Amino acid sequence: MNLDTIFSAAQEAFLSYKNLSGSKKADFLEKIAETLEENRKAIVLMACRESNLPEGRINGELGRTTGQIKLFANQVREGSWLEATIDPADPHRSPLPKSDIRRMLTPLGPVVVFGASNFPLAFSTAGGDTISALAAGCPVVYKGHPAHPDTSKFIGECISQAVEKxxxxxxxxxxxxxGVKMGQDLVKHPAAKAVGFTGSYGAGKSLFNIASDRDEPIPVYAEMGSVNPIFTFQERMTNELVPLAESFVGSLTLGSGQFCTNPGLIFVPRALAENFENAVSEAIKKAPDSPMLHEGIAESYYTALDNLKTRSELNWVKVPNAKHLINVSPALAEIKASDWIADDLFQQEVFGSFALMVVYENEAELLEVAKKLHGQLTITLWADKSELKSNEELINILEEKCGRLLFSGVPTGVEVGYAMQHGGPFPSTTDVRSTSVGAHAIKRFARPIAFQDMPEELLPEALKNGNPLGIMRQVNGKFTSEKI
Amino acid sequence: MNLDTIFSAAQEAFLSYKNLSGSKKADFLEKIAETLEENRKAIVLMACRESNLPEGRINGELGRTTGQIKLFANQVREGSWLEATIDPADPHRSPLPKSDIRRMLTPLGPVVVFGASNFPLAFSTAGGDTISALAAGCPVVYKGHPAHPDTSKFIGECISQAVEKxxxxxxxxxxxxxGVKMGQDLVKHPAAKAVGFTGSYGAGKSLFNIASDRDEPIPVYAEMGSVNPIFTFQERMTNELVPLAESFVGSLTLGSGQFCTNPGLIFVPRALAENFENAVSEAIKKAPDSPMLHEGIAESYYTALDNLKTRSELNWVKVPNAKHLINVSPALAEIKASDWIADDLFQQEVFGSFALMVVYENEAELLEVAKKLHGQLTITLWADKSELKSNEELINILEEKCGRLLFSGVPTGVEVGYAMQHGGPFPSTTDVRSTSVGAHAIKRFARPIAFQDMPEELLPEALKNGNPLGIMRQVNGKFTSEKI
Structure with a gap:
């Protein structure tokens, strides 16, 4: 099928699908979840085989996938996400009567989605991008990821079954x-109105460039990962050194270090550096080498480490075991904060279980670090209350560098809920205004439209006087779920 | 002052200004409005002289300017615009305890604003872009418009006084x-985090390109105008032919045709073409030639008409009077819908009181028109209820082509309120997800941030358990203004 045929079907479908009620859209999304559950066994088998990820993880990821489908289903069934805003008419206003103006969100149009290799289910064919676009009312043209072709095709068929049913x-x-050319052509197609992407900086940025160069530029929501720094402080670390070291290594090696929220950077005060290093070293020794998604990713991991090994600023705490075709071998190197500050290269993500431990002399040095830091999905602070208090200026700057700021725990394990923000300043994403996880993700695929003096019978349900959907609306600036 | 100095001051100011309470930001905005009112006489005098716009209009525009400042002040004082979203912790969740996650909007950083020549007050120095950026918590670097340099400088001083006070x-x-180079350098500066612009397609699109090509791409909200088509139908027109013709001409010639919502395109059914043409012709004769903003705009107007005059498809209903240095002379040409469809050139905006009247044979032809139509700020329908009913397919397509759909009245006269949408699909703006008028304009300059397990005493007011701001929040997915 050529792309014109595909997009013409998507555009045609859009003109009816966008008008489907929230409740019917929810039924459809739930039908997708149901179809995936019915095929759980086959999906898990296929995804394990193609991703090298263990069955427990893939089973869990499928649960997460259907869980987030249900979240979006609930959201569109409820309907308040439409941001219905009503300024009623005032025919008696002087000098000029005031028109009736009603505003709501409406879907953008056909969306192109690229899945991620590291989440063959939750960020792929029926993942967050696809489902939030469908929830918003946008048809999706999905490009299967070459790292899990069978899984992608099969889940695509599940979605198409749900469409038909x-x-x-x-x-x-x-x-x-x-291949790459096909991806570019999808983004270039005039009927495409937005792009969702999870993957590498190189691929995401190149799609952004293509989309910006179109005759009609379109938004690209590319989540391109980051190094998710952890800032540690003296008091907190002294009290919990070993458990924090173990948490850190657990997060670093989880899923072979292949999460976008993998902590690739940890700042440690000089006084504790040796102790922390020892504790990490102990923990990391227990972490076995483990398979990555595919050989290309393993190859990149070892190549990146080989490059870093040429740098005299680094002191290797744990060198990787001998290069392996597919397994990642966790690694950790130490560097002084002043050296880290001096070269942007040390901010580059190494996909896999590698972290830089940056030793700082004093908290003033952290301000320099913070100003220099690139945009991140997450930043984590391990500090006690008095340390948080004395580092307000630092925290104020760090807020500008991330989408999610954590005060305990580790950055991996992205909760799917209403308040999650999974997105951050460039280069972690191409659009800092968006999240690719959680309920707010739906808004990426919508735009506002206002109707002026539209007859009541033509108004969408969300904007009718009687508020038949019972949603939260803003009427004359006040939030209310009452009718007008 | 060089740009590095300017942006370094803006960035430094940002780190404290962003944390100012909504109520203090509101006080500051109101101080701007107050300072403008205190200087009303001087401002009106200057703006009239520099824009050639009549005193009544400029006086009204100043009222609109201070009115919208108060709207944003109210909005930030109230605070619900922050979209506070709270997913409380659940330490007992199995298999893993759930963290506390709280999300809200936070300002983007320093914003570059370019004003519009056609609104020396409401879309310029203290206009909607500047004020909504300040309201969001972003410092503004404003480039004065060369068409009203004294007004811009003076209002800039008023704002700086309010900053100081x-x-x-x-x-x-x-x-x-x-000049142009300075504008480009502002957009290129690494500390700039967003751009607001109102003006021509050429200038807006070029700023968008520069912003997208930066090492860190940033959002550009360029409102570049459109031709704001009016679709008219047999029954409605038969009943109200003369008043509608007069409305149309009134809107077309208002402010010398220099509004972004000026109706430059009107679709009329064949059966009524002659009658409507006569009525418009009568009305247009009564509309005097009137001064444009500056000679360059007048020159462009006559040049565009000279180009159109070479086109054999056009039938001139009213040719402009002889070219004038500064006055616009209203003009109207007729074209068959089939000819209009055949050449995109007929969709180009002619800035000033010129419209194309497109005569269509039947409503099926309008579907072709609609599919071909470029993105617009507004589209207006003059149809009676039965005609709206029988043109549902057309309306469904037109919704995809505009930001605001009107069912009575004329597109000029953009209401400043909560529900206004002033923005639309490309090429009317560079970001269809945004509005440059009304309360929602503030969201252009904000992004979400999530705090995970942040100690209560550090949380921003908007996210504290007790809801001290009394704002509408989403807690566990439910809207509420209660405390937790």
């Missing part, structure tokens, strides 16, 4: 396969 | 002057 036009979801 | 750092607002 729900009596929707087939163009609501299309699964395509192809 | 409010005890804020001077870097919260900086007024700069310069």
């Amino acid at each position: 729900s009596g929707l036009p087939a163009g609501v979801f299309t699964h395509v396969v192809g | 409010s005890g804020l750092p001077a870097g919260v607002f900086t007024h700069v002057v310069g």
Whole structure:
């Protein structure tokens, strides 16, 4: 099928699908979740085989995938996400009567989605991007990830079954396969109105450039990962050195270090550096080498480490075991904060279980670090209350450098909920205004529209006087779920 | 002052200004409005002289300017715009305890604003872009418009006075002057985090390109105008032919045709074309030639008409009077819908009181028109209820082509309120997800941030358990203004 045919079906489908009620959209999304659950065994088998990820993880990821589908289903069934805003008419206003103006969100149009290799389910074919776009009312053209082609195709078929069972036009979801050129052509197609992407900086930024260079530029929501720094402080660390070291190594090596929130950078005060290093070293020895998603990723990991090994600023706490075709071998190197500050290269993500431990002399040095730091998905602070208090200036700057700021725990384990923000300043994403996880992700695929003096019978349900959906609306600036 | 100095002051100011309470930000904004009112006489005198706009209009525009300042002040004092979203912890969740996650909007950072020549007050120095950015918590670096340099400089001084009186750092607002190169350098500066612009397609698109090509791409909210088509239908027109013709001409010639919502395109059914043409012709004759903002704009107007005059598809209903140095002379040409469809050139905006009247044979032809139509700020329908009913397919497509759909009245006269949407699909703006008028405009300059397990005493007011601001929040997915 050529792209014109695909997008023309998607555009045609859009014109009816966008008008489907929230409740029917929710039924459809739940039908997708149901179809995935019915095929759980086959999916898990396929995804394990293609991703090298263990069955427990893939089973869990499928649960997460259907869980987030249900979250979006609930959200569109409830309906308040539409941001209905009503300024009623005032025919008696002087000098000029005031028109009736009603505003709500409406879907953007067909969306192109690229899945991630590191989440063959939750960030792939039926993952957050696809589902939030469908929830918003946008048809999706999905490009299968070459790292898990069978899983992607099979899940694509599950979605298409749900489309059919729900009596929707087939163009609501299309699964395509192809190489880099195909990806570029999808983004270039005039009918595409937005792009969702999770993956490497190189690929994400190149899609952003293509989308910006179109005759009609379109938004690209590329989540490109980051090094997710952890800032540690004397008191807190002294009290919990070993458990924090173990948490850190646990997070670093989880899923072979292949999470976008993997902590690749940890700042440690000089006085504790040796003790922490020892504790980490103990923990890291217990972490076995483990398989990565595919050979290409393993190859990149070892190449990146080979490059770093040439740098005299680094002191290796744990060198990786001999290069392996597919397994990642956790590694850790130490560097002084002043050296880290001097070269942006030390901010580059190494995909896998590698971290830089940056030893700082004093808290003033951390201000320099913070100003220099690139945009991150997350930043974590391990500090006690008095340390938080005395580092307000630092925290104030760190807020500008991330999408999520953690005060305990580790950055891996991204909760799917209403308040989650999974996105951050460039280069962690191409659009700092967006999240790719959680309920707010739906807003990436919508835009506002206002209706002026629209007859009541034509108004969308969300904007009718009687508020038949019972949603939260802003009427004359006040939030209310009452009718007008 | 060089740009590094300016932006370093803006960035420094940002780190404190962003943390100012909503109520103090509101006081500051109101201080700006107050300072403008105190200087009303001087401002009106200057703006009239520099814009050629009549005193009544400029007086009204100043009222609109201070009115919208008060709208944003109210909005930030109230605080619900922050979209506070709270997912409380659940330490007992199995298999893993759930962290406390709280999300809200936070300002982007220093914003570069370019004013519009056609609104020397409401879309310029203290206009909607500047004020919504300040309201969001972003310092503004404003480039004065060369068409009204004295007005811009003077209003810049009023804002700086308000900054000083409010005890804020001077870097919260900086007024700069310069040419095209200066504008480009502002957008290129690494400390700039967003751009607001109102003006021509050429200038807006070029700023968008520069911003997208930066090492760190930033959002550009360029409102570049459109031709704001009016679609008319047989029954409605038959009943109200003369008043509608007069409304149309009134809107077309208002402010010398220099509004971004000026109706430059009107679709009329064949059966009524002659009658409507006569009525418009009568009305247009009564509309006097009137001064444009400056000679360059007048020159462009006549040049555009000279180009159109070479087109054999056009039938001139009213040719402009002889070219004038500064006055616009209203003009109207007729074209068949099939000819209009055949050439995109007929969709180009002619800034000033010129419209194309497109005569269509039947409503099926309008579907072709709609599919072909570029993105617009507004689209207006003059149809009776039965005509709206029988044109649902058309309306469904037109929704995809505009930011505001009107069912009575004319597109000029953009209401400043909560529900206004002034923005639309490309090329009317560079970001269809945004509005440059109304309360929602503030969201252009904010991004979400999530705090995970942040100690209560560090949480921003908007996210504290007790809800001290009394704002509407989403807690566990439910909207509430209660405390937790």
